[in-house]
Amino acid sequence: MSVGGSTRIKKICTCGKKYLVRAELGGKRGKCKCGSVFTVPKHAAKPAARTKKCPWCSVKIEISRVSCQDCERRKMRTSLANRTLPAVEWKIASIAVTTAMLVLVCAIWQSYLNETHFFLLYGCFLALCFLGGILTRVIGFTRKLVMVIALGFIVVGAVRYSHDVTLGIQQFHGLRLMMVFGTIAIALAPFIDVLLGGIEKRSEESHLSNCSAAEWGNIRSGYSGPSITPGYGSHYVGTSGFMAGGCTSSSCGGCAG
């Protein structure tokens, strides 16, 4: 008899009893302990999942696969043998180029760059666009744009500061802020897959909108050690005032004991 759920059909009787039936018995009639007669479905239960996460986008994949199909396709596109970009890739690439051009124009306008600076900057942007193209294929759809924009401002900022060009920055605080946040974005780049992957998965797959870390942090701030963090510590959000302060999230469905 095999075990592990891979070759069995699941059948739940109306009385609530659950049976696993060998797959070859699909279609036969059975009788529950409660006396109800049922027909065993012909289709086998879903094979037991042996899965892991795709290292690129965190989607669930079979354990034997290296990455998910989407990521594999993206990586395939990086090869010279297959350079045909689908519409969505063209769209991203055009946005990347436009962004780069906007940043370039903005920088020239502000800084009155001389010719050397201009070509240096232009070279940087070419590199940037190339990198953006790679990122388009290697990492996910949405996060690529964040990276391209962030890199754009980093490059502009680096060139300007290296040539002591501060004119314009004083007038354009927004640009300066973007440079700062761009730096932060770059610093977060190694984790962006986790951050965005989690957010996307929650919003797209399940609409999970949990308490934020800060909200739970607030709840737990009342803890003062094991005597107040008993096993039932985190689960009371109820009408009777369980849990000091309660969960402050409007989206939290609360917890159970």
Added chain:
Amino acid sequence: MELGAVIDGVDADALLEIPLVGLGFREPLADWILSMPEEIDCLELTAEHFFDHGEDLLEKLRDLYPLSVHGLGLSLGTPGAIDQETLNQFQRVADVANARWISEHIAFTKTEDVDLGHLNPVPLTRKSLKVLVDHARQVMDVCQRPLILENITSYLRLPEELLEADFINQLCQQAGAGLLLDVTNLYINSCNHRFDALEWLHRLEPSVIKQLHIVGYSYHDGVWHDRHCEPIQDELLELAAQVVSYAPVESIIIERDGVLPPVSELELELQRVEDVCETARCS
């Protein structure tokens, strides 16, 4: 006499009865749960979440899954009368959900004047036993549904006249209730108070165990906690398998709270638990 389940013309071995595997319902998971994923066989609703609202949702869920209703605030261990308003609300939720059974904790959460906000262990004495038995009977009388009672984690060792397993046996027998065995709570208590969980289990009357709760434990600063935030560890699954192998467990509920994992992880956990049950019942 209960007849065994059979399939026409085939050996009894062909039909394997295993517990339903389900989740504690949490509102952020509602969309996923309403899509009826194959992994979920049943649901457990927390009564207090539906005291003031959610009747429509309850009705939807009732039509899709076998439901049970789990209480947090009846405070069965508090001497004196049960708060009537809370009990009435609890009963309303159980009725709307058409709960297969209802459950509460072997604990107290309030005194006459103060809502303590936590599940607190009752002293394992005959006096406490009587209080719990009376309250359990009252809840079953009002709700007209079977009641199962859950063991809790405790960081305190209170003076005791009875061993915990004996206390539970007597409670279930005298009240006519079942046991909701929280495998994680048992494991945590056994670690924090250094006793053998299996020995504890074997002292328990198997026939009273109707449902299991399971969720991963947390470990911090030398103390085990039940924060409902971790994936189920292997040792907990082994303990659950032990119970399922000999007790008439009808369902297993995974309790996740706090920062809920992606549904793909929950699906995997449900599948793992089902596999464990199948293996345990096969053996």
